[in-house]
Structures are given as structure tokens and as C-alpha cells.
Amino acid sequence: MRSSSPAVGIDLGTTYSVVACLDASGRPETLVNTEGDRLTPSVVLFDVEEVVVGKEALKAVVTEGEHVAMCAKRDVGQPVYHKAIAGKQYPPEVLEAWILNKLRRDATVQLGPFRQAVVTVPAYFDEVRRKATQDAGYMAALEVIDIINEPTAAAVAYGYQKGLLAKRTTDKRPLRLLVYDLGGGTFDVTVVEVRQRELIALATDGDVQLGGYDWDQRLVALAAEELAGQHGIDPREDSTTVGRLWFQCEEAKRMLSGRDKATIAHDHHGRITRIELTRSRFEEATADLVDRTRFTVSQTLAAAKLQWNQIDHLLLVGGSTRMPMIRNMLRELSGQEPDASVAADEAVAHGAALYAAQLLGHGSNDVGRFTIRNVNSHSLGVVGMDRITRQPRNGIVIPRNTPIPVTARRVFHTQKENQKSILVKVVEGESASADACTPIGQCRVAPLPAGLPARSPVEVRFHYKPNGRLRVRVQLPNTSTTNDAVFNRASGLAQEHLDGWRRFISEQETGPRA
Numbered sequence: 330m331r332s333s334s335p336a337v338g339i340d341l342g343t344t345y346s347v348v349a350c351l352d353a354s355g356r357p358e359t360l361v362n363t364e365g366d367r368l369t370p371s372v373v374l375f376d377v378e379e380v381v382v383g384k385e386a387l388k389a390v391v392t393e394g395e396h397v398a399m400c401a402k403r404d405v406g407q408p409v410y411h412k413a414i415a416g417k418q419y420p421p422e423v424l425e426a427w428i429l430n431k432l433r434r435d436a437t438v439q440l441g442p443f444r445q446a447v448v449t450v451p452a453y454f455d456e457v458r459r460k461a462t463q464d465a466g467y468m469a470a471l472e473v474i475d476i477i478n479e480p481t482a483a484a485v486a487y488g489y490q491k492g493l494l495a496k497r498t499t500d501k502r503p504l505r506l507l508v509y510d511l512g513g514g515t516f517d518v519t520v521v522e523v524r525q526r527e528l529i530a531l532a533t534d535g536d537v538q539l540g541g542y543d544w545d546q547r548l549v550a551l552a553a554e555e556l557a558g559q560h561g562i563d564p565r566e567d568s569t570t571v572g573r574l575w576f577q578c579e580e581a582k583r584m585l586s587g588r589d590k591a592t593i594a595h596d597h598h599g600r601i602t603r604i605e606l607t608r609s610r611f612e613e614a615t616a617d618l619v620d621r622t623r624f625t626v627s628q629t630l631a632a633a634k635l636q637w638n639q640i641d642h643l644l645l646v647g648g649s650t651r652m653p654m655i656r657n658m659l660r661e662l663s664g665q666e667p668d669a670s671v672a673a674d675e676a677v678a679h680g681a682a683l684y685a686a687q688l689l690g691h692g693s694n695d696v697g698r699f700t701i702r703n704v705n706s707h708s709l710g711v712v713g714m715d716r717i718t719r720q721p722r723n724g725i726v727i728p729r730n731t732p733i734p735v736t737a738r739r740v741f742h743t744q745k746e747n748q749k750s751i752l753v754k755v756v757e758g759e760s761a762s763a764d765a766c767t768p769i770g771q772c773r774v775a776p777l778p779a780g781l782p783a784r785s786p787v788e789v790r791f792h793y794k795p796n797g798r799l800r801v802r803v804q805l806p807n808t809s810t811t812n813d814a815v816f817n818r819a820s821g822l823a824q825e826h827l828d829g830w831r832r833f834i835s836e837q838e839t840g841p842r843a
């Protein structure tokens with residue numbers, strides 16, 4: 330057993346999660362869960378008397394679909410998961426907490442009890458989703474020492490593997506990576522520059538509603554069409570059939586990454602019907618999805634003010650990059666061969682573990698201190714009233730793709746004499762209309778010193794921390810009044826609920842059923 334806290338990195342994926350830790354020589358290794366697998370399905374089953382996470386829960390999609398929560402990560406930031414589970418509504422971060430709890434418990438078998446871990450988030454996660462992810466860690470009895478962007482973590486793993494983070498790097502030339510991460514439920518692109526053990530994100534973009542799961546759904550539609558047309562069967566008539574069909578289609582999709590054809594045996598009331606799916610039909614049916622990612626990649630490159638010949642490696646991350654259509658598109662778009670040298674499913678967790686070691690101050694023989702610099706993925710603004718239209722407007726304070734940490738200030742004015750407080754509403758998003766943006770929260774600056782004349786300036790400072798979390802401070806110019814404004818979040822669970830869930834979750838078993 331280790332004496333100091335182990336350096337643990339957790340890739341909390343939409344469809345699969347991975348835990349990694351540095352071994353005695355400082356090399357990242359993936360831990361196996363109690364089922365003996367390196368990947369744990371991010372699926373939660375609320376069984377009658379227990380909560381089951383992982384492979385067993387995934388299997389239950391077919392038989393007890395209404396008790397199963399999948400892809401909760403897609404809903405993180407919303408107040409509740411998109412469907413009730415066995416009649417109950419859950420906040421998505423609570424579902425994420427169940428998953429983290431299982432990962433923590435399984436890792437404990439190998440590492441002994443530990444609390445501290447780095448958890449990964451898509452670069453494209455906004456502030457609300459980042460906060461919710463940290464809360465999930467808290468409810469799973471973890472101490473989230475930091476969150477790290479998934480593409481950056483992948484770049485760290487790549488840098489480690491290629492010796493770019495070594496204490497004595499000889500190569501001084503900056504290396505530019507474009508990380509293309511297409512997982513099960515989210516898509517993320519980031520351009521990262523690695524220079525002298527410094528990782529600098531230049532631009533980031535993505536889509537939290539796009540991933541392998543959408544490819545699955547297209548295959549399900551193809552199969553359903555086939556069944557309806559050729560055999561007069563509507564497989565969508567009951568949820569068990571839909572669940573089973575999705576299962577089979579997901580498997581067929583993997584098959585189609587290596588072969589031109591895959592067959593599904595559909596069982597309809599005991600009558601077996603075989604459906605043949607071809608890669609070309611699959612590719613036709615999903616061309617628009619591939620296109621969406623192509624568009625985002627081009628935009629990200631433009632935001633980084635770079636051309637393809639300035640990109641040294643195009644890194645493939647995420648299970649869905651195994652699909653030949655993705656590699657073909659990227660090859661054609663970039664004119665270069667995509668680099669699949671990092672383990673598509675494990676690199677993110679490995680990078681997180683390397684980062685955890687750094688934060689915990691673990692020395693390693695060959696890895697020097699590396700630094701990470703990010704950009705914010707969404708513009709941050711304050712709500713103001715448009716004088717002409719009288720509509721709430723988003724006054725952008727920190728534009729997207731600004732290097733962080735960054736502090737921006739904005740001066741507000743009191744409206745009337747002896748005003749007692751000012752209300753500042755903070756939103757995230759690109760739209761000029763505040764209603765189309767994500768509310769982050771609001772802070773009431775109060776009490777203002779007595780006797781302020783009308784139109785007195787009040788300076789609000791927004792400080793974006795390196796991990797994308799926000800702090801708001803308020804200062805009255807020419808006075809010593811400065812304080813952390815009480816920032817009331819627009820979403821998220823109250824501390825007492827977090828504590829309640831933390832107690833409840835830690836009391837439950839989340840292992841496989843006996």
C-alpha cells in the first residue's frame with residue numbers, strides 16, 4: 330500500500346468511464362474494475378433494493394429499461410435527468426455521483442482508501458456543467474482536486490508518451506496538436522500547443538449532444554426500416570425490443586469499423602429475422618453527423634488562426650474515432666494521416682492521473698513539471714437592458730477562446746441616491762439575446778455604503794480560474810470595500826442536498842449483484 334495519496338485520474342465518460350493511476354515508476358496505468366474490465370459503462374440501474382453501476386446495469390437496458398439511466402452526462406447542467414427512473418426524478422449529477430462512487434470503490438480494492446482525484450470534463454463544458462461535475466465528485470465522497478479538460482488530458486498523455494514532458498526535453502520547437510475526441514455522447518475539438526513542457530490550448534469547440542450514441546440511433550432506424558419494409562414488423566412497439574435492437578446495433582456498428590457488413594438476428598416473438606447492415610449504407614445514413622464534426626474542426630482551426638500545415642499531429646481520441654468514416658474525413662480535410670498512437674479510450678484518464686501527480690507534488694524521475702493553459706469555451710457576459718428594445722441583452726465581458734486565468738472588470742452604476750444594492754446577472758453564451766444564453770447565477774452587491782450618490786460606480790470583477798470555474802468580486806472604486814459577492818447560482822444542488830446524497834450514496838453497495 331502506498332504511503333502518500335495515490336495520483337488518481339478519472340475519465341467520467343458519457344458512455345464509458347476509466348480510472349487510471351500512476352504506478353511506482355510514475356507511469357500511468359489503467360485500473361481494472363471488480364468485473365475485471367478497464368472500461369466501466371457509465372450506466373446506473375436502480376434495482377428494487379440496490380443501485381448497480383456498470384456492465385450489469387448496461388445489460389439491464391434490455392430487460393428493465395425503465396430502471397436504467399444512461400448518458401446522464403449529456404444532461405449535466407439541467408435540473409433533472411430527462412426521464413424519470415422507476416417513477417423518480419434525479420438530478421444528472423446525482424447519477425454521475427453513483428458512477429464515480431462505483432469507480433472509487435473499485436479503485437480502493439487496488440489502491441487502498443483514497444479521496445483525492447482529478448476528474449475530466451469535455452473542454453466544451455460550460456461553467457454550470459463544470460460545477461455540477463465537481464458536485465458529483467463530492468457526493469461520491471471524493472475530493473476533486475481539480476477538473477481537467479479531456480482533450481488537454483489526452484495531450485498530456487501524448488506528451489508523456491513522446492517524452493515531451495521529460496525533464497530534459499531536447500526538442501524546443503513547439504508542437505501543435507489538434508485533438509479530435511469523439512466519444513459516445515460528446516464531441517470535443519481542441520488545438521493544443523506543446524512547448525517546453527507547457528500545454529497551451531489555443532482554441533476549443535465541440536458539441537455536448539453528439540457522439541457514438543447518435544450513430545447507434547441511425548443504425549437502429551436503418552434496422553427498424555428494414556424490419557418494417559421487408560417483414561412488416563415494427564420493432565419500436567415496445568421498450569424491451571427497442572433496447573435489444575440498440576444493443577445489437579451498437580455491436581454491429583463496432584463490427585462495421587472492421588468489415589463491410591454486419592448481421593443482426595432479430596427475434597420477434599420467437600421468429601428470427603436476419604437483417605444485413607452494410608458499411609456504405611451506414612455511412613450514407615450518418616454523413617450529416619460526420620459533416621457536423623468536420624465543420625467544427627475547421628472552425629476551431631480558424632479560431633486558433635492556424636492552417637493545416639501548422640498542425641503537427643491530428644490526435645484521435647474517443648471510441649468513435651475507430652469508425653473509418655471519421656478517419657477518412659479527417660484525412661481528406663487535413664491532408665495528413667490521423668495519429669492513433671494514444672489509446673483512444675484510456676489516454677484521457679492517463680493524462681488526468683499525470684496531472685493529479687503533479688498537483689499532489691509527487692516527484693517522478695522522468696516527468697518534469699508541466700503547466701496547462703486553457704481558454705474559456707463560452708463567452709461570459711452580464712445581462713443588461715437594451716435601451717431601445719427593452720429586451721435583456723448579453724453584454725459579453727470575456728469572449729470565448731480567451732486564455733485563462735483571466736480577470737475582467739465591468740463598471741456598473743447605481744441608479745438612485747442612497748441605493749442599497751445592485752443585482753448583477755451572469756450568463757454564458759454567444760447570443761446577443763440574454764434569454765438564449767445559459768444563466769450562471771446572479772449576485773447581489775449589498776449592502777452598498779450608505780449615502781452613495783446616484784450613478785456611483787460599482788466595479789464587478791470576473792475571475793475565470795484556470796479550470797474554467799468562475800469567481801466574482803465586487804469593489805467600490807475609491808473605497809476599501811471589496812468582497813466576494815454572494816454568488817447565487819442559477820442551477821445546481823444546495824449544500825444540504827449534496828451532503829444528504831453524499832451520505833446516502835456512501836451507504837449503498839454499488840457492486841455487481843450476487
Ligand code: ADP
Pocket residue numbers: 341342343344345346511512513514515540541542579582583584586646647648649650651652673674
Ligand atoms: P465517452 O468518453 O463519451 O464515454 P468513449 O470514448 O469511451 O466515450 O467511446 C465510446 C463510444 O465509442 C461508444 O459510442 C462506442 O459504441 C464507440 N466505439 C467503441 N469502439 C468502437 C468501434 N470499434 N467502432 C465504432 N465505434 C466504437
Ligand code: MG
Pocket residue numbers: 340342343479512513647677
Ligand atoms: Mg471520453
